[in-house]
Amino acid sequence: MNKETLFQDFSVPTYDQWREEAEKSLKGASFDAKLLTKTYEGITLQPIYRKEDVQNLPHVAGVPGAAPYVRGTNALGYVTRGWEVSQEIPATSPKAFNEAAKHDLERGQTMLNLVLDRAALSGLDPNASVANTAVDHGVSIFHREDLDTAFSGLNLETLPLFLHTGYVALPMLALLLSHVEKAGADTSKLRGFVGADPLGTLLAEGQLPCSIQKCYDDLAQVTHWADQNAPHLRTIHVQSHPYHNSGANAVQELAFSLATAVEYIRALMERGLSIEQIAPKIQFSFSIGSQSFMEIAKLRAARLLWSTIVEAYGGSAEAQKMNIHARTSAWNKTVLDPYVNLLRASTEAFSAIIGGIDSLHVSAFDEVIRPANEFSRRIARNTQIILEQEAHLSKVADPAGGSWYVEWLTDALAEKAWRLFQQVEEQGGMLRAIEVDFPQSEIEQIAMKKSESIAQRKDRIVGTNMYANIQEQPIATDADTAIYQERLACLKAHIESHDQEAILESWKAKKSVAQDVMQQAVQAANSGATLGTLTKAWIDDQIQAATVRPLRIHRAAEAFESLRSRAEKHLQKTGDRPQVFLASVGPLAKHKARADFSAEFFAVGGFEVLRPDPVTKAEEATKAAVASGASIVVICSDDESYPSFVEEMARLFKTSKPEAILLLAGLPASEEINVYKAAGVDDFIHVRSNCYQMLHDLQERIGVMS
Template structure:
């Protein structure tokens, strides 16, 4: 008798009672001391929509109906299904060194460790104070940079602080010199003049000239090097300036549409133009938001392609994810590894084609081999051991992820339409409205950072005052002393301004300055985007504390006066220590005999005094304690408590400041720093 081949369905819900969402909410609220579940667990995003504690299919009807939900989901799935299967994503590494030969050594080490995609920052400006891009003064330096690197198996993408057309001509000349099959080379020349203008605040030449030349490069790519895109829409500068996730996506789409229009107006078909654009987008620490953001990006690009009449067989949107620079900290830098891991996890599940993680020591001017190894191993583990890349769209079907995706996509589309209605991204950038948008969004976020509603581990929460930066011996970024090919007076001559002529001039050793003569000597300027990081304000306080330490041999000291029993003062003592440490202030606990309080204060030599206990003990002993402290010249007196309506009474008594969970932590710490002379 043959075995039965009938398939059985396993019901995971079998044996469990069906519970509706309203019943679940009712049960939860019974356990709450006060308020509703929405009051306690619902939050509002910076993008303006609420996040609830639980999502079900019923919620879908509330945010547009099931048909609308399926429309978003199907577009995202269609886009993700175009990606290669079972290969994960590209492990991309970037470099922050001015010497091409030094970068080349690092590249070879990384490729041996699993990296298969390179993000190369290049410049020709030896006078720049930013010493973090490889200096290329001729094709000889680019040859040093890529010496021994297989450009057929490892994708190469440039971040050109010189014109993309210049680095492209050098790269094409080098590939031809090596007799490489150009059809097998892939990556991007990184042309993004609008993004570079936003980041630097200037662009040599006219923007329209750059766009026209990069469009000519795109046409050349299609015929000669189809695996490389001419344009790469990079919104990391906007994200670093503080824009919300929806604003970031809207800016990306508006920039891409601008590039599409230019390419089409210069003779490319719409299908060809779409293939010549890739994207680089920042992903932060919020895993679900990161997943939804990348899914929303694909939905938006699909919507634009439909509107342009693009054929479905043009291939996937090339979406490169990068650690959000604003999330990294200079303090307790090991936590940056956790931030990067979260970003990588989100990017992988969100369907990124490549992921770039910054070394955790990057902000210290340190790019050690160990730090780079950790960034690539983080990705290797998630791809090869966790097998995250083997599932297409793992977030699909999750009502929470789908809700986030749809909200981000629709709000981004609205912002995108607003940008287009006012003339597009370039017009908005030159007018200063993009900068205003970024600053407004940053100020909104800064409020939560200042009052610690958005805590940063190792910075505003659980800071480590005893941290010692263990920098490897070869970590110092050298001043620009690398041996570069000098720009000679008898530079080559340009026989023409077309791209083929540029390749010829580059192959003969033409300098970037000579190749840039295709542009006029005008200069396009705008207000550069201001760079921000979430922990920057707290780090400034810590820097002040470090200077105090250098001058006096110890950090500012807060004497914590513990009143009552251990159970009375411990909660507020722990809170106060963590609070003060975020401002670089050390703490020392005193549990003195009331009769010997003055003697204890005199012996301890603190810079300020913090009183900690329960409200009950305060009502009994606070007035006497403050009077004794004042009589012995204790200086600044801080009370660990929310004074509420009693603030005037307590200030009249002699209390100078109050620290508690609901105050503006940064403002209070800054006042303390100024009062004790730390600022």
């Protein structure tokens, strides 16, 4: 079979010929309105892409493993070295983490991913000042013995580690090195990532307990130490999660993440480090959303732009490589119908792998409800393994490469992200941009657009704002309420046997002379210093703490989930759900479409929809509606039939039940709207309705408690 002659008997249609046929199939509908897609990134997607669309793009000629690394940083992709299965291990105690880690490592996990609780991320011990947040969806760590327990029987010389430490890294790294020293392990063999993201923390929390310059000192200290002592350990974290989880688009995620990385490069170069020392120590982390091709292109564009930036600083081809950890989106996961999260996470994991990540966490389907249990952890972990071993995604290097659509989208996304990145730079860099509220305001605008589309159900969240199941039973939560008291007791016992004030003063005295700060911190940890003591000693500066307007981190489904929650509380209080009566008038063909629409419309708000047999007369419909006792009645029929009965029915109904709410399904002409409202119709529901706002207002009007 000769591929050169295989298709020679078939003519190749031109774009104009294809478009002519496409427009015929639209039967008069607008080509642009029907076939062009406008994204939140400001990119207009075409229905078809051709070779001509990418023939002038320089990156298309690249190969995997070569700068600018659009096609990946490894020549053979995952063929010779797969991505790390880096599932976050949700546990509250070091012992529970250790047990879960050993279990999961025997079943496909390849990287330890230790998620700290809020107290540890804040550099605090689990004391009374953080009683509500000391133990949450992370592990409580406050002294070396906790890490001894968490890593018992786990060899950190062979197991890569992923550990985000919050706004500073040195205190937690000191505890880790103390553990490594006690375990007799070789520090130079540590692999993975242990580091901080102060700007990400500042945007997420709105404040830091120390100056940002002190945080930069911290990054410089741990990065210099790692460069000399742990060459395979990354220490600088750049996360897109705060942006993504606040509703940002892909352009904003890229631009603000890259601007953050450049801010860190400048700060560390000012502190004496070179680009060859800094760039390889940066760990990028991206959230992966549900728009598959956009997410694939996002990761490819990230590598392209990062290579360009590092090259501009004089970095070598090796330094230009971007290490990417990814996690499936938390922004689009739902409390309602949570098993749909399995499907969301699967498509997102696919996008991440095709996009060329280095390590991956697939969120458990119950992640936003409770700490994942053994079952949900297994399903999430096996999602990665199936994609590797059954879907064979590791067999081809950059399978998206060469796709005209993907290559064009990569370029379009990179171009827009570069423009936004330059806007940040024009303001003096990422820190200055944050201080003047630039990224916050930019993301807020996109988040509002997304929120409006979700409220109007233009963007669908299956099981939440569409196709709701109000009979579903919530997943049981089994919070470990005793763990906090256990941790307090453990802390108290430790402090009684290790004088923290003495340890603190000893380290402060040593800091006044020229010694290795990291070595001093490790010695303090060996002496029994807690994380809180180490942090207090390390960030002991008199400069005012950093404060900015934080991003509004949220999930897409929260508004509709609140409607359902209010309806559930109403059911528990009264024994009944809020009810809606559908007054369907006329033959099936006349009312079914709008009755179906109305039933779905109200179900997403937790309403019970009463749907009796249809009637033919307004008087019959009125009598049935009044007898139902429902506070809300919806008239369902077609536009052609409405003029013959709506006025009469509205007057009859309002005379019998003036306090009830009467709605009409559909959007009549403005003249008819005025007539129907004058007769007693309160409002109209249709595909353009702001579903969330209307349901919220209706709940308020009928007394559904908040």
